[in-house]
Amino acid sequence: AIFLSLAVVLLATILFSGQMRSLLKVFLAKHFYKNKYDYRVEWLELTEKLSDKVQCEAQFEVVITALANTVEARKGLLWLRDGQTGYINVAAWNAEQIDVEESSDAALVRFLIDTGYVINLKDLKEHSDEYEGLMLPEWLRLLSQPWLIVPLQEQGSLIGFIVLADPLVKRSINWEDRDLLKTAAKQVANYLTVLMTSDALTEAKQFEVFTRMSAYMVHDLKNIASELEMIALNSRKHKTNPEFVEDAFETVNNAAADIKRLLEQLRNKRAQTEKKVRFDLAELVREVVDSKQDQLPQPKLDITCESCYVVVEKGRLSNVLGHLIDNAQQATQDDGVIDVSISRRDPMYVIEIRDSGHGMDAGFIRDRLFKPFDTTKGNAGMGIGMHESRDFVRSVGGDIRVRSELEKGSIISLQLPVLNEDEIQV
Template identity: 70%
Template sequence: MNIGVYSYLAAAIVYGFFAVLLMLSWRSSMQGKLLFIVIIISAVWAALAAKIAVDDTGLIPFYQVFELLRYMAWYVFLLKLFEMAASQGKGGTSYKKIVRWILPMCLGFTGLLLVNYWFSLSIQPVLGIAGQVFLALIGLAIIEQLYRNTSARYRWATKYLFLGVGGIFAFDFYFYADALLFRRVDQGLWEIRGVVNLMAVPLLAISSARNKNWSLNIFVSREVVFNTTAIMGGGVYLLLMAGAGYYIRAFGGDWGRIGQAAFLSLAVVLLAAILFSGQVRARLKVFLAKHFYKNKYDYRIEWLRLTDKLGDKVGREAQFETIISALAHTIDARTGLLWLRDGGSGYKNVASWNTGQIAIDEPAGSSLVHFFEETGYIINLMEIDERVDEYDGLNLPEWLQQINRPWQIIPLQEQGELIGFVILADPLVIRTINWEDRDLLKTAAKQVSNHLTVLMTTDALAEAKQFEVFSRLSAYMVHDLKNIASELEMVARNAKRHKDNPEFIEDAFGTVDNAAGDIKKLLDQLRNKQAQAEKKTSFELAELVADVVRSKSGQSPRPELDVQCSESRLTVEKERLSNVLGHLIDNAQQATDDDGTIEITVSCDTSMYTIEIKDSGHGMTADFIRDRLFKPFDTTKGNAGMGIGMHESRDFIRGIGGDIRVQSKPEKGSIISLLLPVMDDGDRCSGADG
């Protein structure tokens, strides 16, 4: 199987695929219909040529017919474009000459050739080849006149069509002229003809995408164009190197084979170095964007790339570097630095990418900061000397000299406030920054500013949360100190009356011992800056309640305990539960007159313990219970209270899966019920009857 099979088969497949694209994006315009017909005829022509390259029996007349039909289809399509140009006031005379004289001659000559090919008449082959030369030359003439008479503003949309079709006609002219000159068809030229026609398809696709009346939006991906261009360029390079290697082998004598191998190896390494070079890739992207696309950027790709970059889950410092690299990749800069607002003093260099940091702050009142706050412009350092009026009054900081090839300074603003700026430096390719570059950088900078604001707000919230935790811990400690002071004060007050009572002395020492332990624990918490988690222990709930009641018996009114369960095993933080009970009994005693009553009942069922504290005190309104009782830092005790006891108590009880319920009426007393769940397998509860 020769090269021609692959050449024409590839052309047939590509033309067929292009025809499918045109059909799927069909429009009713005449230009679109004619282009579709041309592509279909070209696909059939290439398929016939591929078959002939394998076995030429019986298909040559069909191939020759489609060869001429292909020319005619191109003529009609190009003349339709010429008609449009003439209707717009340009090329009318040339169009009339072509339609009046040249086109009838071409049609007549083509008809003669078709009859000859189909019925195998005796026209000399040399005349047929001369006719093909004439048809190719006419095609080139039509393209030249069409390009000359196309308005400059429309050439952007059609120039690649002229290049593609002109390349086909030019190669055909050379191919048939060579055959006419040497009286034989060059097999190599015929085989490569399919590749030449194939290479025209991308150019036709670009023109089709730029002319909306030919088809719907045929999107030619920048990545596809970039990769295809790189592959085709690499292929042409390797072909040239292979040819050079062949001559080295042919004329190198004994060292020819070694020289060829060494030369080709070096050529492959050089190609790899070129393809992986960031600078070469950047130059190629600039070239393709400038010459193949109306817009320099594919904004969907740019937006997704920026979003993915900013969404990377990395540490704080790495996030800053990611922000710099995201902006740098937008315009192919190698390095960058980020400055952020540092309080009200100025802007600090917080991160750098591919370069060192600069330990110099930019003052908040500097010329650079003032320029950004007034204008919000991106500063292009490459043009600052040429556009003096635009940068009037701007004095650049001296530390810019420490940066290698500084290029762009991009302000980062959030709701009109300058939160920082990014300096991009050391560009891969020196290029003109136009309005499209600036708009993309501004859009990216706005997204980066939003991202930075979220980061800084998150940091501020985390810091505020730390202060909140510390303040909350301090408030709880002050509350505990107040309770310790109240207990010691009560001992001192009762000592005058009961100092000779041995039981009082024993209780007093016990109270002092408990106070010392509580103070020691508070000091440990202050050193650790957090409340130490108490280990859960298993104990008898009734015994704990009895101990707390006993410790509060020195105050009036004296609480009375009624235990209605014979076994009440519970596993929680014992000391915290003791503190909660002590606080609730204290509250009941303070709300009840000395001649009042406080009754404490411990009961249980199969899944829940209930501790009920009932007093005959002043009571509370429903509004107070709903709005103020559990609200932190809201107290009715004046300077004597902190307002966090009930809040802390409910937090603890709910934290272990229980709850606090309150029933109260003004001047009739209150009932506080603690509901404690049986949580551990070792917890047991049973009624008084066992």
């Protein structure tokens, strides 16, 4: 009798409780009736929609339409998290965007975070208990016939939400519609997360490229300034020497050309590439060594090969050689020794720069010498000279090797590929 009484009470509770009746209906529909949707078809359609290749500005609209089509909604707006402060309307489909921000502490946002519930605005008044007395934001009044608010959650975090408008043909939303929307929303949230991460990486890459280009440009400007400063220092002593005047004008012309090239890089927002040409490597090395005779210790040159032809960017190679000799002069006392040699060791031409300077230990060569933006020169250096030099030489099939010993000096070997006979005749 007791069990019978309890059963009657339980049955009465189910029959007279609206919430219990709703739960019972959902349970029966889920387990005893045919599904409203073919989930395989719905999933394939959603995946195909999100895979469409569109312009960046249209990708957010694709997200809105993907969810809107699921329930035949005719309009939609997408809100995404903007930093830690709130959510902003970033896109609209068949509707006008609105310039409002929903705070991260707003009642709507807190409800979506806590419940992950798809809000049916048409049922909000009738079933207020299901929505815990949720107070809706004022900006919803600005929308035309808002219907559903779908949360976009990714790994437990609310990255945004979509507001959908009424369909053309009125329809109700049941448990199956909600399940489909929640599942589709998770896929959409994953898509948006990947999209935003990709955009962030692209932006970071652009900043990295700009920073690197700026550093290289400052490095080039420093070299130009050094050349002009050298002319100024020697002008008092040699200004009546015709050869000095001729060399000075040539240096100024080269500096003007280099500055013009740097300005062009700024306009194009990318490094300007120089055309590769065929030339005699021995002649270029001689020119660079001659240009360094005004600094101590004066480098000496030994050439053991003739007609050493290469095909590279001549200006860049000249800068690399100048940088390597500058480094040797800075590392060596004025009464020290710097020897520059060029020889052929098939399949490479080898330019060696030997100095009797303070040298480097193996750890420094391995960990820091070629690391960009790591300098031992304080504010006087950019830390990119050796990195840029090796990158350039490797790009043409060569390499830079370093041997050194503390307090005994260093040997920098620059290797460039030898041209075959057919290439030399071109």
